[in-house]
Amino acid sequence: MSALDTEKHSNAVLVILTLFAVVGPVSIDIFSPSLPAITEYFGSNSATAQWSVGIFMLGFSLSMLIVGPLADRLGRKRTLMLGYTLYLFATAVTLQTNNIALFIAARFVQALFGCFGTAVARILARDYFQDQMEVRMLSYISACLTIAPLLAPVAGGFIQEYAGWRCNFLAMGAMAVMAMFSLLLIPEKHQASERSGYPILSDYKEVLTDWRYLRFTIATGTAFSGAFVFVAGGPFVMISQLGLAPKFYGFLFSLAIAGFLFSASFGPKLNDRLGRDKSTRLAWITLAAGANVSFATAWWSHGSSILGYMVGIIVFELGLGLFMPLCQARAIERMSKHTGTAAGLIFFIEMLLATVVSGLMSSLPEMGTLTLASVTMIATLVAGFCLRKNTRENIQASV
Numbered sequence: 001m002s003a004l005d006t007e008k009h010s011n012a013v014l015v016i017l018t019l020f021a022v023v024g025p026v027s028i029d030i031f032s033p034s035l036p037a038i039t040e041y042f043g044s045n046s047a048t049a050q051w052s053v054g055i056f057m058l059g060f061s062l063s064m065l066i067v068g069p070l071a072d073r074l075g076r077k078r079t080l081m082l083g084y085t086l087y088l089f090a091t092a093v094t095l096q097t098n099n100i101a102l103f104i105a106a107r108f109v110q111a112l113f114g115c116f117g118t119a120v121a122r123i124l125a126r127d128y129f130q131d132q133m134e135v136r137m138l139s140y141i142s143a144c145l146t147i148a149p150l151l152a153p154v155a156g157g158f159i160q161e162y163a164g165w166r167c168n169f170l171a172m173g174a175m176a177v178m179a180m181f182s183l184l185l186i187p188e189k190h191q192a193s194e195r196s197g198y199p200i201l202s203d204y205k206e207v208l209t210d211w212r213y214l215r216f217t218i219a220t221g222t223a224f225s226g227a228f229v230f231v232a233g234g235p236f237v238m239i240s241q242l243g244l245a246p247k248f249y250g251f252l253f254s255l256a257i258a259g260f261l262f263s264a265s266f267g268p269k270l271n272d273r274l275g276r277d278k279s280t281r282l283a284w285i286t287l288a289a290g291a292n293v294s295f296a297t298a299w300w301s302h303g304s305s306i307l308g309y310m311v312g313i314i315v316f317e318l319g320l321g322l323f324m325p326l327c328q329a330r331a332i333e334r335m336s337k338h339t340g341t342a343a344g345l346i347f348f349i350e351m352l353l354a355t356v357v358s359g360l361m362s363s364l365p366e367m368g369t370l371t372l373a374s375v376t377m378i379a380t381l382v383a384g385f386c387l388r389k390n391t392r393e394n395i396q397a398s399v
Contacts, residue, residue: 003187006128013128014140016182017121020080021141022148023087023179024063024115027172028056029152034165041165042100049100052107059111060118061351067116068123068344069203072337076124077188083116084176090114091173095166110172117179118145119344126332126339127189135276136268138325143264146257190340203341210342216331217346219386220324221353223287226379227320228354230256230313233372238306241368252310259314263321270322276330283322284384290316291380294373303368316376323383 006013031038031052039049071079090109097103125137159167207213234253238244263286271279290312297308332342357375364371 004185006187010129010133010137013186014137016186017124017137018141018144019175019179019182020117020124021121021145022117023084023172023175024060024111024118025145025148026152026175027110027114028060029148030156030159030171031165031168032153033157033160034168037160037165038103042098042103044100048104052104055104055108056111057351059108060115061348063112063115064119064344064348064351066112066344067119068338068341070116071120071123071190071340071344072203075188076120076127076190076340077183077186080116080120080183081180083113084180086112087114087176088173091169091176094169114172114176119347120340122328122347123190123340123343124186126329126343128187132268132272135271135325135329138329139264139267139321142321142325143261146260146264203338204345207335207338207342207345210335212334213331213342215386216327217349219383220327220331220346221350222379222382222386223320223323223327224350225353225357226287226291226376226383227256227260227313227317229357229372229375229379233375237366237368237372241366242304242306244306252306255310256313256317259317260321263318264325265321267322267325271326276326276333279322280326280330280387283319283326284380284387286319287316287323287380288319288384290314290319291373291377294369295377298368298370298373301369303370305369309369309373312373313376316380 004012035049035052038052039045042049067079067083070082074082087110090106090113093106094103094110097106121141122138125134125141129137155171156168159171231253235249238249238252267279267283270282274282292312293315294309294312297305297312301308328343328346331346332339335342357379360375364375367374
């Protein structure tokens with residue numbers, strides 16, 4: 001079977017890359033409606049069963065560290081084939097075991113290898129496309145990664161209701177099989193490294209000493225954290241502290257996500273017209289505008305203005321849908337090697353910063369929306385500082 005021409009069949013390639021990217025994230029959320037049934041089946045308690053969620057996030061984070069070097073050394077397609085093979089093995093274990101500890105361990109393996117595609121999809125986008133087309137692909141993939149966690153629990157709920165928890169895991173396995181067959185349709189344009197003994201840590205050293213890479217990676221990570229604070233702390237502030245009904249919070253959450261999706265789909269056209277540098281600055285200005293609206297209304301209302309805060313967050317999400325794909329692309333646009341390692345580290349750092357922010361939320365004072373808006377404002381300022389050119393980068397460029 002001949003591989004697709006990536007230029008002529010860019011839409012088909014986008015569908016395939018999106019499939020690679022969402023297998024892992026869908027595996028996190030599709031089974032969440034089945035947790036009570038799984039707890040009952042294993043005769044366990046809810047706290048133990050919920051470890052299968054936390055351990056998955058741990059595996060997801062670790063996968064971002066190992067997938068990049070593997071993709072650089074083995075090639076993109078071989079890395080994905082290895083990952084999905086081990087993912088299917090772990091899925092089979094979850095379906096066959098009667099031991100909750102083994103079930104949780106299998107979930108960790110699912111995350112560690114099933115999430116390879118989340119990073120490799122973006123690596124392939126860089127392999128296949130350049131300039132505006134690369135940003136377009138990254139924007140569409142980011143949008144789908146936002147939609148998937150929203151739709152997966154709904155689908156999982158229906159599957160649990162009518163077919164039982166095992167069918168949710170069968171659905172995960174089916175996605176992996178589809179991804180494996182899709183690998184036959186795409187070309188391998190990366191030359192796998194033949195230096196098997198070459199230490200992986202040296203890849204990280206080269207990547208992490210590239211100042212341009214660091215500043216754009218930290219910029220996208222802090223911007224993402226500025227939005228994630230709404231995900232992590234919004235329910236406690238708006239529902240518990242301010243008395244908002246959960247159904248209304250869900251509606252507001254959907255509006256914020258809609259802002260991200262809209263700008264992610266609109267972003268490539270903007271990049272075509274303005275170029276990466278101007279588009280990045282405009283995206284940050286939008287982030288700053290949203291953060292200022294949220295902070296100003298929270299300060300004025302002493303943390304009680306839900307409407308003002310949400311208007312600011314929606315504007316912030318509009319900026320984020322533009323900002324993240326651009327910074328991800330610009331972080332590695334001048335790298336001639338170790339691009340897989342660099343791409344994997346971007347997403348690890350994003351998740352690490354988001355995890356730190358969510359952990360800090362419990363220790364911050366309860367000041368309503370002012371707590372949330374303050375964190376978002378600080379994140380925006382850090383992201384803006386990272387965008388500033390400096391002498392060190394200019395020295396690197398001249399060398």
